[in-house]
Amino acid sequence: MRILIVEDAKTVANRIIRLTREILDTEITDIQCAGSLDEAQDLIKKFPPDLLLLDLNLHGKDGYGLLEDTASQSFHTIIISAYSDQAIRAFEFGVLDFVPKPFSKERLAHAFHRLKDDATPATAVTKFLVIRTCGKTERIDLGNILYVKAAGSYSEIYLNNGKCLTHCKTLHKLSQILPSTFIRTHKSYLINLKYFTQLEKIGDHKYIIELGPSISLPLSRNQLNKFKKLISN
Amino acid sequence: MKTTLPHGTLLVIALFYLLLYIFYERKVAFLLFSLLCLSESLPFWNDWLRLFYRYTYDWYSFSIWASTVNYYVLSLLLPAFLLQRFEFSHKYRWSFLLMGMVVISWFLDPFPINRALYMLGGSVIISFIISICALLKKSRGSVLSMIGISCYTLVYLENTLNREGKIIPYTFGFLALILCLLVSLTWQMRQERRSREKVIQDNAQLEANKSRLQAELLKSKIQPHFxxxxxxxxxEWFETDPTVGSRFVDALAREFRILSEVADQTLIPISKEIETCRSFMEIMSFQQKTQYRLDVSGFENTDQVPPLLFHTLIENGITHNEYSSDTTTFFLTKKEFKESKRYTLIVPRENIEQDKNVEYESGKTGTGLAYVKARLEESFRGNWSFQHGPCEEGWKTVIITT
Known part of the structure; x- marks a missing residue:
């Protein structure tokens, strides 16, 4: 795993590096550290990381511009900031976690655990997905998303206006940051429960999910019971 | 007995202003005004006294002398009061004029009463001139005193030139003058009360500002980033290197100790200010890649500056720059001129070409600069200037106080 740390205070950066090495140990292939936003942008371009640890306040500059940019990319972002009052705003961008300073090893480990498959689902307050098309970033309101479909190392976002956009994060990564209204119904699908209309049986142990008036998506067998339980609530 | 009313009135006014002078405010104008009224009403009380106690003829000439002296006093009191009322400077020049008048009137006529009349005439003329000057100075109430003096002059002329048939008694002329002066004096009291209230208000405002600045100063140390x-x-140090941790706590304690010491002061010795700067730089040196140094020159031990003036600027400089070299030196210099002092702070910058200067003006810097400017205003009241901008060595801030 390639990790990029963006932090301007030397001692704090050292602490993040040391603790990250202790927690993730052999999983790490490379750790880089950037002291400014410009340096961070350069490093992201040259060596795209798998995980970004970002401080939102660098040399008096606001890091939201960089966050907007990185939110659209394939890797996860964890915010480490002194301004805990900005957590809600940061979460809206779809960050994996917000670690307020000062932080212990346990707190950082908890944040890294969110990367794992067996992690408790995010109580995420993600408000929108940032999507980069033609070099420009665009914020897509979660309420407008019907479902997300896996497309290799990308994801296809289907909107209620019939459009389809591509996001750099995998379906798995998106499922980690999207709120609980988004349900994994199939290894390739993540649906927005808001648009669910009905569950239809089309054969022996075969079900399809209908979204809105005209969309039908498959429901995988091992998700059936979980899904039934969910909609009965 | 029909002239008892004006004289009675004058006596009451005299008494009232005397009491005002004694118990309310020791204003010379009050005392002069009181004496003026008293002096004018005295001859009447002399006549009145004679109704009950007929002193013998040998006392009569003394009575005339006393009355003459009283007129002289009256003649001096009127211009003196006006000078005091309209706050004239160079009062001694006017007093020369009055003394001259005393001498001239004395030699103009051998009869005491005539001398007194000449003296009174001179006094009226001088009072007239003083009123005109007050009018030209646009002093408040000068129009009113002009009217009063004019009435008095007319009655005085009428009384002096037309000795046979006086139409208006002299006292009424004087009473008109006194009434005008009374109103003018009351106006002045109101004006003074208002300006006093304003001073109180301004002080309250200043006090409020002071508390705000104090809060600002302490807030900068509990702001999350720091x-x-x-x-x-x-x-980190407690887990990896407790010795460094202890040293750091030491530096931090020093910083907070100085802060609590200077927080409620308006001006502090420059040595204290430099101490706060250096202790802050030491704290930052612990946390960043570079060692910060402060080079100070041109200061004297007696110099005083608002607390955290340079500290705030240095803090801004450290927050907004990234230093990668081993040591980073800031330069603080003072130059003293005839009527002004110039403080220059140079914050070095690496990668000047890449930097956008506008960054300095926006964002979090705003509060820091606002603090610096508010402190300067508190201490130097408009007699200061603040300029900053890029220079060859980095970023330069120049503060001039006069």
Whole structure:
């Protein structure tokens, strides 16, 4: 795993590096550290990381511009900031976690655990997905998303206006940051429960999910019971 | 007995202003005004006294002398009061004029009463001139005193030139003058009360500003970026290198000790200010890649500056720059001129070409600069200037106080 740390205070950066090495140990292939936003942008371009640890306040500059940019990319972002009052705003961008300073090893480990498959689902307050098309970033309101479909190392976002956009994060990564209204119904699908209309049986142990008036998506067998339980609530 | 009313009135006014002078405010104008009224009403009380106690003829000439002296006093009191009322400077020049008048009137006529009349005439003329000057100075109430003096002059002329048939008694002329002066004096009291209230109000405002600045100063040390990064660094040292941790806590304690010492002061010795700067730089040196130094020149031990003036600017400089070299030196110099002092702070910058200067003007810098400017205004009241901008060595801030 390639990790990029963006932090301007030397001692704090050292602490993040040391603790990250202790927690993730052999999983790490490379750790880089950037002291400014410009340096961070350069490093992201040259060596795209798998995980970004970002401080939102660098040399008096606001890091939201960089966050907007990185939110659209394939890797996860964890915010480490002194301004805990900005957590809600940061979460809206779809960050994996917000670690307020000062932080212990346990707190950082908890944040890294969110990367794992067996992690408790995010109580995420993600408000929108940032999507980069033609070099420009665009914020897509979660309420407008019907479902997300896996497309290799990308994801296809289907909107209620019939459009389809591509996001750099995998379906798995998106499922980690999207709120609980988004349900994994199939290894390739993540649906927005808001648009669910009905569950239809089309054969022996075969079900399809209908979204809105005209969309039908498959429901995988091992998700059936979980899904039934969910909609009965 | 029909002239008892004006004289009675004058006596009451005299008494009232005397009491005002004694118990309310020791204003010379009050005392002069009181004496003026008293002096004018005295001859009447002399006549009145004679109704009950007929002193013998040998006392008569003394009575005339006393009355003459009283007129002289009256003649001096009127211009003296006006000078005091309209706050004239160079009062001694006017007093020369009055003394001259005393001498001239004395030699103009051998009869005491005539001398007194000449003296009174001179006094009226001088009072007239003083009123005109007050009018030209646009003093408040000068129009009113002009009217009063004019009435008095007319009655005086009528009384002096037309000795046979006086139409208006002299006292009424004087009473008109006194009434005008009374109103003018009351106006002045109101004006003074208002300006006093304004001073109280201004002081309250100033006090409020002071508390705000104090809060600002302490807030800068509990703002999350500084405090949380510091606590994180502490955590790190306690886990990896407690010795450095202890040294850091020491530096931090020193910083806070100085801060609590200077927080409620308007001006502090420059040595204290430099101490706060250096202790802050030491704290930052612990946390960043570079060692910060402050080079100081041109200061004297007696110099005083508002607390955290340069500290705030240095803090801004450190926050907004990234230094990668081993040591980074800031330069603080003072130059003294005839009527002004110039303080220059140079914050070095690396990668000047890449930097956008506008960054300095926006964002979090705003509060820091606002603090610096508010402190300068508090201490120097408009007699200061603040300029900053890029220079060859980095970023230059120039503060001039006069």
């Amino acid at each position: 405090l949380m990064n510091t606590l994180t660094a502490l955590m």
